[in-house]
Amino acid sequence: MNIKKQFKEGLITNNPVLVQLIGMCATMAITTTLFNGVGMGLSVLIILTCCNVVVAAIRKIIPNEIRLAIFVVIIAGFVTIVDLLLQAYIPALSDALGVFIPLIVVNCIIIGRAEAFCQKNTVGASFFDGIFQGLGYTLVLIVMCVFRELVGSGRFGGGLIDISNGFRITMDGTGAGIQIFPSDFGATIMTLPFGGFITLGLLIALMQYALKKAAKKKEAQEMAEKEDED
Amino acid sequence: MSENKERIVLDVAYQPQVRTNTDTKRIMLNVILALLPALAVAVWQFGVYPLALAVVSMASAVFFEWGYRKLMKKSCSIGDLSAALTGLLLALVLPPSAPLWLPVIGSFFAIVVVKQLYGGIGKNFLNPALAGRAFLLASYAAIMGQYAVPNALVGSVDGVTMATPLSYMYGGTALPEYFNFKSMFLGTIPGCIGELSTLALLIGGAYLLITKVISWRIPGAFMGTVALLCLIFGKEGYGNVDWMLYNLMAGGLVMGSIFMATDYATSPVTLNGQLLYGAGCGALTVLIRYFGGFPEGVTYAILIMNLCTWAIDKGFHRHQFGVTKEDIAAEKAAKKAAKEAAK
Amino acid sequence: MNKILKLTIVLFLVCAVVAGVLGVVNELTYETIEEQNRIKTERAYAAVLPSDGYEEVAFDEEANPTIDAISKCTNGAGYVVMTTFSGSQGKITLAVGVDNDYKCTGISVISHSETSGLGANAASTSEVGVNWRAQFVGEDKNIALSKTGGNIDALSGATITSRSITGAVATAIMAVESLG
Numbered sequence: 001m002n003i004k005k006q007f008k009e010g011l012i013t014n015n016p017v018l019v020q021l022i023g024m025c026a027t028m029a030i031t032t033t034l035f036n037g038v039g040m041g042l043s044v045l046i047i048l049t050c051c052n053v054v055v056a057a058i059r060k061i062i063p064n065e066i067r068l069a070i071f072v073v074i075i076a077g078f079v080t081i082v083d084l085l086l087q088a089y090i091p092a093l094s095d096a097l098g099v100f101i102p103l104i105v106v107n108c109i110i111i112g113r114a115e116a117f118c119q120k121n122t123v124g125a126s127f128f129d130g131i132f133q134g135l136g137y138t139l140v141l142i143v144m145c146v147f148r149e150l151v152g153s154g155r156f157g158g159g160l161i162d163i164s165n166g167f168r169i170t171m172d173g174t175g176a177g178i179q180i181f182p183s184d185f186g187a188t189i190m191t192l193p194f195g196g197f198i199t200l201g202l203l204i205a206l207m208q209y210a211l212k213k214a215a216k217k218k219e220a221q222e223m224a225e226k227e228d229e230d
Numbered sequence: 231m232s233e234n235k236e237r238i239v240l241d242v243a244y245q246p247q248v249r250t251n252t253d254t255k256r257i258m259l260n261v262i263l264a265l266l267p268a269l270a271v272a273v274w275q276f277g278v279y280p281l282a283l284a285v286v287s288m289a290s291a292v293f294f295e296w297g298y299r300k301l302m303k304k305s306c307s308i309g310d311l312s313a314a315l316t317g318l319l320l321a322l323v324l325p326p327s328a329p330l331w332l333p334v335i336g337s338f339f340a341i342v343v344v345k346q347l348y349g350g351i352g353k354n355f356l357n358p359a360l361a362g363r364a365f366l367l368a369s370y371a372a373i374m375g376q377y378a379v380p381n382a383l384v385g386s387v388d389g390v391t392m393a394t395p396l397s398y399m400y401g402g403t404a405l406p407e408y409f410n411f412k413s414m415f416l417g418t419i420p421g422c423i424g425e426l427s428t429l430a431l432l433i434g435g436a437y438l439l440i441t442k443v444i445s446w447r448i449p450g451a452f453m454g455t456v457a458l459l460c461l462i463f464g465k466e467g468y469g470n471v472d473w474m475l476y477n478l479m480a481g482g483l484v485m486g487s488i489f490m491a492t493d494y495a496t497s498p499v500t501l502n503g504q505l506l507y508g509a510g511c512g513a514l515t516v517l518i519r520y521f522g523g524f525p526e527g528v529t530y531a532i533l534i535m536n537l538c539t540w541a542i543d544k545g546f547h548r549h550q551f552g553v554t555k556e557d558i559a560a561e562k563a564a565k566k567a568a569k570e571a572a573k
Numbered sequence: 574m575n576k577i578l579k580l581t582i583v584l585f586l587v588c589a590v591v592a593g594v595l596g597v598v599n600e601l602t603y604e605t606i607e608e609q610n611r612i613k614t615e616r617a618y619a620a621v622l623p624s625d626g627y628e629e630v631a632f633d634e635e636a637n638p639t640i641d642a643i644s645k646c647t648n649g650a651g652y653v654v655m656t657t658f659s660g661s662q663g664k665i666t667l668a669v670g671v672d673n674d675y676k677c678t679g680i681s682v683i684s685h686s687e688t689s690g691l692g693a694n695a696a697s698t699s700e701v702g703v704n705w706r707a708q709f710v711g712e713d714k715n716i717a718l719s720k721t722g723g724n725i726d727a728l729s730g731a732t733i734t735s736r737s738i739t740g741a742v743a744t745a746i747m748a749v750e751s752l753g
Binding site for chain 3: 372
């Protein structure tokens with residue numbers, strides 16, 4: 001078990017959204033305000049971690065033939081629990097995310113990690129995998145939210161930050177955010193679904209560019225080392 | 231070594247072997263020249279402000295092209311004038327009262343996102359200027375929907391903005407008297423900077439036809455389809471021929487069909503493909519005008535057909551030089567026979 | 574056969590455990606969720622016509638298919654009507670306050686999918702939106718857009734949205750009138 005490696009994989013080299021390209025539906029739909037992004041990201045993180053732990057714990061006793069059915073039941077259970085808790089205690093988030101919370105059931109990240117990772121790894125490794133993959137997902141959501149909100153309506157931290165009465169973090173989604181420039185200048189299209197597609201596209205391109213560059217650098221380094229040895 | 235045989239040295243050059251003076255720069259320059267009459271009409275009707283918009287738009291487009299290529303350490307491509315043309319086209323499809331920062335944002339989207347991210351000139355799959363317009367249209371709907379009153383109509387209408395002929399035609403109210411064939415033909419109507427005068431655009435189009443920058447196929451099929459559909463499906467309160475002419479002259483149809491739909495990178499290269507592409511643009515324009523939420527549909531019609539260009543070219547695949555129809559038929563028959571035999 | 578039986582039992586057990594857990598969670602959160610929903614509706618109602626409480630009343634649902642609910646203010650100030658109707662892009666849900674003289678006391682857009690920058694201004698908290706909605710206060714069932722002789726100025730570039738909201742307010746006022 002290598003926590004450091006898992007951390008790097010979850011956040012960068014095997015980022016669920018930017019590298020594995022899974023769980024994109026909600027990514028494009030809800031990333032309109034920071035409040036939504038953080039809420040969705042943390043919901044997925046919690047559900048993912050719980051599912052990972054449970055799946056890893058019972059990985060040896062579930063029959064192979066019906067493993068997917070069992071995964072889906074477990075995931076659906078955790079999603080429903082989170083959905084009910086949000087409705088009860090953070091109703092603003094539940095309203096803002098709407099159908100996308102129940103839809104986490106079919107989010108490929110969770111079933112993907114259960115199938116690809118937790119089936120073969122220990123409870124501990126699966127726990128950290130859930131945390132780091134969830135963090136990677138949350139990080140992408142936050143970047144997208146900040147970008148789309150800023151370009152689309154000239155605002156930062158909508159719903160989450162309130163500065164009308166000193167700096168305050170609002171948990172009920174009422175914060176107006178910080179207006180960086182007047183919203184009249186904002187490119188509204190970035191807050192529409194088009195903005196989600198183009199932002200995600202740009203991010204993925206940027207990620208691939210960076211990864212390729214890093215790989216090339218590593219290769220060159222190895223070559224140099226090899227030559228030294230020779 | 232003793233005998234010096236005379237040898238013929240053949241100078242073998244790479245294709246193309248036919249040399250003309252036509253290069254990208256010349257083509258782009260011709261299109262820019264062809265747009266000048268339309269720009270002149272805008273200056274006549276709205277003063278020098280549209281000129282300022284055009285200059286800002288062209289300058290920012292060239293700047294973004296230069297900046298991106300520099301940043302990415304690629305060859306500098308502003309010399310081919312394609313960025314300048316994109317900037318000019320973008321300015322010409324903005325309303326004359328647009329603020330000066332609007333074309334800057336539009337140029338950024340057109341040049342950096344639509345054109346350069348896909349590899350630069352010739353590799354974009356959407357017309358950059360139109361994509362820029364669509365971006366602005368969705369982002370700044372209020373600004374993009376406000377049309378200043380042209381000089382010819384100052385005094386006969388209240389306020390500083392007014393509705394365009396198209397919004398009357400599709401808004402259910404009768405066309406006011408000052409919108410008639412003459413005003414639409416000459417361009418004394420409200421509308422986007424470059425779309426005012428059918429006459430000026432036709433002059434530009436004729437110039438492009440003469441200099442062989444464009445062929446008649448795309449604009450002809452485009453306008454022909456719109457004319458035909460409007461003639462068949464007329465509207466109550468208008469004579470069918472009147473309705474057809476109004477539809478041809480109002481809005482961005484002439485501008486779009488001559489200058490936007492004919493963009494080389496985003497239109498088919500096959501001749502039949504060009505006809506189909508033009509007809510598709512026309513049919514979509516009419517559909518959007520008749521049933522869409524916006525009165526004008528040329529922008530979206532062309533953008534949608536841009537996306538179909540690849541498929542259209544596949545469908546009308548060019549046959550190899552020297553291959554006759556009989557050869558193709560024989561080849562097809564052979565393939566069929568092989569298939570049957572395999573069964 | 575034995576194998577299938579085993580699989581069935583395992584799957585059944587997993588489902589039963591999950592269902593049991595969900596039942597417990599539902600039991601724990603049920604009341605809070607109900608309370609939250611009540612607060613949400615009341616907040617929407619209070620925005621158009623303040624009162625200390627609201628009671629739903631029966632109305633002719635067949636004659637008013639667009640109206641979701643009519644609630645009477647317990648302080649006797651009037652009624653709040655919830656209505657869902659077609660805007661220019663999709664359904665709009667609107668709360669309309671109606672006083673005892675059958676005049677509109679305010680409107681609040683609960684949900685909509687109108688075009689941002691145009692029709693969406695009807696729901697926005699910006700100056701444009703607030704001023705636009707303020708026009709409805711004091712209007713009666715003859716409410717109409719200024720284009721057709723009324724007092725309501727349409728939102729710029731969003732005649733269809735403006736017209737449908739104005740129409741819905743008129744319908745709401747008439748529905749309250751028909752209650753008697």
